[in-house]
Amino acid sequence: MSELILIAAVIILLVAGLQAAMFLMKGWLQFSGQREANDLKLAILNERLQFAAMTRNAEQKVLDHGWSGLRKFKIAKKIPEGGSISSFYFVPHDGKPLPPFQPGQYLTFSLKVEGHQRPVVRCYSLSDSALQRDYYRASVKRVSPSGAASGHFHDNLEEGDIVDVKAPSGSFYLDMSEHSPVVLIGGGVGITPVLSMLKSIVDAGSKREVWFLYGVRNRQEHIMFDELRQIDADNENVRLHICYSSPLESDNKGEDFHHDERVSVDLLKRLLPSNNYDYYMCGPSAMMSSITKELNQWGVPDNRVHIEAFGPASVKAQKQPAPEQVKDVKEPEFEVTFARSGKTVVWTNAIGSLLDLAEDNGIQLDSGCRAGSCGTCVTALKSGEVNYIDDHSGEPEVGTCLACVAAPSSTLVLDA
Numbered sequence: 001m002s003e004l005i006l007i008a009a010v011i012i013l014l015v016a017g018l019q020a021a022m023f024l025m026k027g028w029l030q031f032s033g034q035r036e037a038n039d040l041k042l043a044i045l046n047e048r049l050q051f052a053a054m055t056r057n058a059e060q061k062v063l064d065h066g067w068s069g070l071r072k073f074k075i076a077k078k079i080p081e082g083g084s085i086s087s088f089y090f091v092p093h094d095g096k097p098l099p100p101f102q103p104g105q106y107l108t109f110s111l112k113v114e115g116h117q118r119p120v121v122r123c124y125s126l127s128d129s130a131l132q133r134d135y136y137r138a139s140v141k142r143v144s145p146s147g148a149a150s151g152h153f154h155d156n157l158e159e160g161d162i163v164d165v166k167a168p169s170g171s172f173y174l175d176m177s178e179h180s181p182v183v184l185i186g187g188g189v190g191i192t193p194v195l196s197m198l199k200s201i202v203d204a205g206s207k208r209e210v211w212f213l214y215g216v217r218n219r220q221e222h223i224m225f226d227e228l229r230q231i232d233a234d235n236e237n238v239r240l241h242i243c244y245s246s247p248l249e250s251d252n253k254g255e256d257f258h259h260d261e262r263v264s265v266d267l268l269k270r271l272l273p274s275n276n277y278d279y280y281m282c283g284p285s286a287m288m289s290s291i292t293k294e295l296n297q298w299g300v301p302d303n304r305v306h307i308e309a310f311g312p313a314s315v316k317a318q319k320q321p322a323p324e325q326v327k328d329v330k331e332p333e334f335e336v337t338f339a340r341s342g343k344t345v346v347w348t349n350a351i352g353s354l355l356d357l358a359e360d361n362g363i364q365l366d367s368g369c370r371a372g373s374c375g376t377c378v379t380a381l382k383s384g385e386v387n388y389i390d391d392h393s394g395e396p397e398v399g400t401c402l403a404c405v406a407a408p409s410s411t412l413v414l415d416a
């Protein structure tokens, strides 16, 4: 009997132990499953957090530094300024904030112009203060007789119209963290980037010494008249000097303008207490080359002279290189391979730049100024050498070229 009781007790204990083990096993399985699920959830959450952080960073970068590619802007205002120049005020079509820019930089527009199969890409300097964050302003001069982009701006674009714009760019800008005295020189419509510099300095409340020289023919071409006058009156650190090269009889010296001569280093020598300034200049190429040369002769170091060139795009593109500019070219023809497009074509002098060659053969290269200044067309050289057939203000990195102003000087393979 006692044996039976013992066996029954052992069986009961075994069953209970088994149940307990099963219970523990189930719990452990549930726990480890839960842990795996939790781990998975954590991993997903981490990934999401990382992604959100990356997106936030990217968005912040865009907010801080611009945007990539084209962004739609609405023309909020179009104001005739006189002298065949109109100012256009652009606001983002998506209503999102405007990224800041450096005073002196420009916008690149990609315009759909009637009669042009491909978008017409042109650059226009930002002409208002960099501290003004409600709109971007560009002031466009109608180029006669048939400027594609400027004509389109003047004749076809009105308030409410939408345009495609690349983010502000350009290496010609004023370092706002510096306080060294500056001379800002604008000739004709070349006033736009230096006006942005002037307005940014005064809007920042900076007491930086500024000499602002603006050269035009006469009062008819003198834009931003009241704006400049007001800045001059309100800021004792600003010295405004207006030069008319051909004043009209109705123009009043002392009232409308200060000097009946062109802006020149001779004038600067009469005005400035010394040559110890940073010089920022934009205007007709003849004016800029003579002033640059004479500043150099006056002992101003090259690194203190900053220039912006507004090259007429299509003329530059269609211009044939002068024989002396290509004297280093050993052969009249070179094979050019556009590696990514899988095309090999022959370049001759008559074609012009590598950008022209690409476009003639249906190969799309990005371009902006088409004048060697915006850097949009920079293209990697896989092999071969190039010559520059036009002046270019930006120096491309080794192993690359500015396709809009470069021509081959050997057989060439481009990463395009």
Ligand SMILES: Cc1cc2nc3c(=O)[nH]c(=O)nc-3n(C[C@H](O)[C@H](O)[C@H](O)COP(=O)(O)OP(=O)(O)OC[C@H]3O[C@@H](n4cnc5c(N)ncnc54)[C@H](O)[C@@H]3O)c2cc1C
Residues within 6 Å of the ligand: 106, 120, 122, 123, 124, 125, 126, 138, 139, 140, 141, 142, 143, 144, 145, 146, 147, 148, 149, 150, 151, 170, 189, 192, 193, 308, 309, 310, 311, 312, 313, 314, 315, 318, 369, 371, 373, 374
């Ligand atoms: C960095 C930068 C900033 C700039 N900022 C400004 C600015 O603030 N304001 C401004 O007004 N401009 C500015 N420009 C100049 C602007 O980008 C354009 O070059 C200018 O408006 C002319 O472009 P377009 O399309 O109107 O003329 P295009 O069509 O390029 O023609 C230019 C000229 O060449 C003539 N032409 C065209 N085709 C031929 C041909 N086959 N044979 C002979 N002549 C021809 C045209 O009649 C015109 O006179 C800037 C340029 C750069 C590079």
Ligand code: FES
Residues within 6 Å of the ligand: 366, 367, 368, 369, 370, 371, 372, 373, 374, 375, 376, 377, 378, 402, 403, 404, 405
């Ligand atoms: S298109 Fe601007 S540098 Fe070539």
